Amino acid sequence: MHRREFLLGGAAAAWPLTAHGQQRDEIRRIGFLIGLPADDADGQARLAAFRQGLAASGWIVGRNLELAYRAAGRDPDRYRRYAEELIALAPDVLVAAGASALAALQQTTSRLPIVFANATDPAGGGYLGRVARPARNTTGFLNFEPRFGWKFLELLKQLAPNVTRVAVLLGATSTAMGPMMEALRAVAPKHGVELIAFGDHDPGEIERGIATFVHGPNHGLIVASQLDRIGREQIIALAALYRLPAAYAFRRYVAEGGLISYGTDQVEPFRRAASYVDRILNGERPVDLPVQAPAKYEIVLNMKTAGALGLAVPDFVRLRADEVIE
Numbered sequence: 001m002h003r004r005e006f007l008l009g010g011a012a013a014a015w016p017l018t019a020h021g022q023q024r025d026e027i028r029r030i031g032f033l034i035g036l037p038a039d040d041a042d043g044q045a046r047l048a049a050f051r052q053g054l055a056a057s058g059w060i061v062g063r064n065l066e067l068a069y070r071a072a073g074r075d076p077d078r079y080r081r082y083a084e085e086l087i088a089l090a091p092d093v094l095v096a097a098g099a100s101a102l103a104a105l106q107q108t109t110s111r112l113p114i115v116f117a118n119a120t121d122p123a124g125g126g127y128l129g130r131v132a133r134p135a136r137n138t139t140g141f142l143n144f145e146p147r148f149g150w151k152f153l154e155l156l157k158q159l160a161p162n163v164t165r166v167a168v169l170l171g172a173t174s175t176a177m178g179p180m181m182e183a184l185r186a187v188a189p190k191h192g193v194e195l196i197a198f199g200d201h202d203p204g205e206i207e208r209g210i211a212t213f214v215h216g217p218n219h220g221l222i223v224a225s226q227l228d229r230i231g232r233e234q235i236i237a238l239a240a241l242y243r244l245p246a247a248y249a250f251r252r253y254v255a256e257g258g259l260i261s262y263g264t265d266q267v268e269p270f271r272r273a274a275s276y277v278d279r280i281l282n283g284e285r286p287v288d289l290p291v292q293a294p295a296k297y298e299i300v301l302n303m304k305t306a307g308a309l310g311l312a313v314p315d316f317v318r319l320r321a322d323e324v325i326e
Helices: 041-056 076-088 099-108 150-159 177-191 203-213 229-241 251-255 268-281 303-308 315-320
Strands: 005-008 028-034 065-071 093-097 114-120 138-144 165-169 194-198 219-223 246-248 260-263 298-302 323-325
Touching: 028 041, 028 076, 028 099, 041 065, 041 093, 041 114, 041 268, 065 076, 076 099, 093 099, 093 268, 099 114, 099 138, 114 268, 138 268, 150 177, 150 219, 150 246, 150 260, 150 315, 165 177, 165 203, 177 194, 194 203, 203 229, 219 229, 229 251, 246 251, 251 260, 251 298, 251 323, 298 303, 298 315, 303 323
Parallel strands: 028 065, 028 093, 093 114, 114 138, 165 194, 165 219, 219 246, 246 260, 298 323
Antiparallel strands: 005 065, 260 298
């Protein structure tokens, strides 16, 4: 069996008939679609948190629950194919890990309940205005509100006041690209900054985009794209090579050598998503469960990287940081 697609609690082709002596109609079924590769540590941590959340409500894989898992590895074709595979298994609930997974599932079914975690503005604008009343068969937990995108530029200018041109790397398939850029463009004139957006389809595109962008000393970078380990390593290396002060949407970048991040916990929403799955399995409807925005954003600062870039970190930035990596 290919490592990027497997079934927890049964075979990949179909649901097993029994588990631990139980009859088929006693077992509930969940389909889980994620965009990260199957062997990605972050993806495994999210899956583990989801299973822990389910267990806290009495749902145990292999006992009273079957969990079909598909990891698309950010491949558009796999998103579509795996969404179709999961829906063909007729699960009781579908779980979408991320906006692209959510889009693939929504495009494939309007009937089965979908709970998402770590999606950003899943309706591509306008959805956030109806957070308390989710649409149709979908509800879940946002990992960022695009209207706060201006915070990346603010942090970047506080650390590197001389920056006047900023490249913005956004997820190429993310529905939040438009709203995020709108939030950034709204504050760019105030900071005296020109913004240039480019995509993240492949490593070559990223490298060419940054190399073409950089032609002076007053450049910076904003990365709101959630890349896998190889992608993160590439971005961090390019930022170091071109001496680009960079603000990221995810802590992992800073832990691995990036400058500063502003974002939310990427694991906890999956424990919370498990509570919604439990409620749906017990008869509640997605439309009656409000979409929830993040309650807390955290700033993580890497002082070693700041020193390597020759940046003098203001005391107020360091004091505001929730975590400082020396």
